[in-house]
Amino acid sequence: MHGLSSTMAFFRLSSPAIFWVPFLAIIFYPYQILGHVLDPSTCSSPNHHSLIAERHHGLPTCPLPIDEESAIDTGSWAPWKRRPYCVEPFMQDADVGGPQFCVYAFEPFRGAQGGLSIVTMPVLAATLVNSLDDSVVPPKLRDHPSSSLAAAEKEEEEEGEEGNRTAFAIRDVPGKGKGLVAQREIRKWELVLVDYPAMLAHMDLFDVVGAETRQDLLERALKQLPERQRGELLSLARTHGGEPIEDILRTNIFGVELGIEIPHLGLFPIASRINHDCRPNVFWRWSVRTLTVEVIAMRDIETGEEITQSYVPLGLSYEDRKEDLKNWGFSCACSLCTASRSERSASDKRRARLQHIYHELNEGATGKAELTADTIYGLADEMESLVREEKLEAQLLVHYGAVARAYMRAGKLEAARKYVELCEDLWVRYAGEEEDYLAGMHQLRHELSEREKKAAARENYV
Template structure:
C-alpha cells in the first residue's frame, strides 16, 4: 500500500512543501524503509535520512524483513533524524518484533546483549505465548480495561512475562523536538509485525490522543537507559497499594509481574505507577498531571483521618531511612528497635514489595549488636522481598547475599 508523504508526516515539519502532484512522493512504510528526497531537502543536513544500504540493494516491492537473515541485527534499514534512528528486528521474541529508537551505538549495545539475544532465540518472550494465562482482560467501570485474575495467585506467583515492542532512548526529548520524535515513533510502530502493530495502536494515549508518541508516553516503563512499551503490562491499572509489582529481567529481556500478596479469582491485578514514599496530595497531583486520572483506590478514598495517619507513617518511614543512610553505624549507634519500627510501618502501609528495605536495615542493625540469628532471619526476609521488588539479578539482591555471607 502506498501513502503520500503529506498525509503521513506532520504538516508542520514540511513548511515549504505543498500538497500537489508535483511535490509529493510516495512512502511505502510497510515494505521498504521510508525515504523521500523531497522531505530530506527541507531538513538540515544533520537531520537527513542516513541510507546505510546502497539503493541497488533495495526493491520497492520487497520487504526488507523478508530478505534479512536471523543472524543479522536488524531486518530493515534504519530511518534516522539526526543521530537518532529507528532500528527494527521483526525476528525478536517469537517474531513478535521490536523497534528501538536510539543512536546506533546504544541500539547495537541492546541488540548484542545476552538478554536480547536470549529473547530473540526463545519462543516464550511475550505475554501472548502463555498457554494458560492467569488473567483475563476485562472492561472495568470507570477504569477502562484492566487485568483480572482468573484463579488464586499467592505471593511470588508470576503473572506476566512480556518483552517490549518499542524501546526509546530516554534522553531523546532533550535532543530532538516533539515533532521529530513523533515521526520516529510513528515509523517505529509501522515497522512492527502486524500483531504487535495492532497491540501498540490499541493502547490509550494522553487525553484520548491517538498518535504513536502519545500512546508511548502514556504507557512506557523505564528500562535502564530507555523507556519501553509492553502492551499487555500497560493494561494493568494503578493502585497506590497494589497487589502486584514489576521489574525488568535483563536475563530474559522481559518485564515481569509478580503477585505480592494473595489475589483472589475475579480480583483486579494492580501495580503502582508511583514511588511508595509519596503522600496523598503528592500522589493525587502526579496521577492527574501525568496520566490524567484521579486515583480511585481504597487508600485515596479513605476517611481523612486514615489518610492523615498514612501520610504520617510515610513521613516517619523517610525519617528512619534517612537516619540509617546518613549515620555511621557501629555497635554504639546501632538501633535495632528503630529498624523493627520501620518494618511495622511498612506492614501498616501495606507496602509488600519495598519492605525489603526495612528487612535489610533490621538485618544490619541486629548484626551490629552481635545478634546473628535475628540478622540472618531478617536478611532472608529481605532477600525474599527484594527478588520481587527489584528482581533476582538486581544489585539489591546481590547486596543481601553479601550480607548473608558475612553473618
C-alpha cells in the first residue's frame, strides 16, 4: 500500500455524488469530553481485574483508564502486558499540557503468535478492553481461512481443499512492490480477507506531539510486538523517507475509529498490502467492537487479478484524482488513468453528470425544485446507466436514497418504497452487522413509514 491511506471502514459522502473513502480529519478531543464514557462512579467494581486471568469467567465491563502514574501507584496494569509508557504533550497557546498519550501492549491477540500495540489516550485504551478477547470475534470471521485465529486449525486440515483455501496470495506486483493477488476466482460480495491490527495510533499524535517524542512512542510500540509480527510490519512499503516506523505507518495505514468515532491510524499485517486502483474491486469495513477489518469483493475477481482498493474518493475526475494521489507519493497507472485523453474526458463528463443528477434529485427531495414522477424516473434511469458505465456501483447506495426521497416528496410512495428497499439491501451489503453504520438507513425507512401513515390517514378520513 502506498501513501497516507487513511481509508475509512465504510464509505462517507464528502460532496454530492462523491463517495468518500479517505480522508480522516485530525481532530483534538479533550480528555474531559471523553471522561464521561468511563466515569469511575459507574463501574460495578472498584478494582480492575486481569482480562487474561478471567478469560473464561466473563470480561470486565467497566475498566478504568490506566496511565503510567496509576500503574506505578497500584503496581498493576492489567490487562496490558507491560506498564504503559506515557508522555504529556505541551499544547500551543496553552499554559498546560494536553492529555497524555501512552503506549499499551496486549498479547496474545487474535492468535497465539499475535500482539497489539496501541498509542492513544488512557481513556480510549480502556474502552478497548472488552474488544481484546478473541471470543468477541464472530465465528464467520474467526474461522475464515485468512483469519489468524484459524491458523492452528488450518495446519491440521488437508492442504488444497477449496473451502479452506485462502483467496489470495502476497505477490510482487510490477510498479507497486508487494500486493494481494487472487489465486482463485472470487465472487462479488465474497469475504476475501479478515485481518486484525498489529498497531493503532491516535491521529493527534502527528499534530500535538513533537517529532522526537512521537518517534520514541512509535518505536516503543513496534518493539513491544512479537518478533514475527514486528518483522511483518517492517517489511511493509516505505515512500516518504525519514524514520522507518513513521514512514511505514504513513505509507500503509488504514484510518479507523475508536471510542466515540475518534480517528486512529491502523497497521494491519496483510490488509495494509492492498494497493490502489481508481476502479477498485474490494471495499472494507472496520468493527471497533471486534477490532476486525473485513475486506469484501465489490465485483467478481478473476484468478491472477490484483486485489485493489481506492485511496481517493470514488467518482472524482482525472485531475482531481491525480491531485489527491500526490498525498500518497505516487502517480496512478490504473487502466482509467492511463486511458487516452479522449477516453478520460468522456469518463470525466459522465462523472460530472452523475454529480449533477444527484444534485437535481436532492433539490427535488428538499422541495427546492419541483420534480414530476416522470422526471425522477428519467433521472434514476440515467443515473443507473452512468454508474454502471463508470463502474461506480458503490455510489448506488447514496443515489438510491436520493431517488427514494425525491419520490416521497412527489407523493409517489410505492416508487419510493422500491428505492428504499434497494438502498437497504446495499446498506446491509456494505455495512454488515454494525448497527452504527445503519443509522442513515433507519432514518430513510422512518421517513417513508411516516409518509405512508399520513397517506393512509388521509384515505381513511375521506
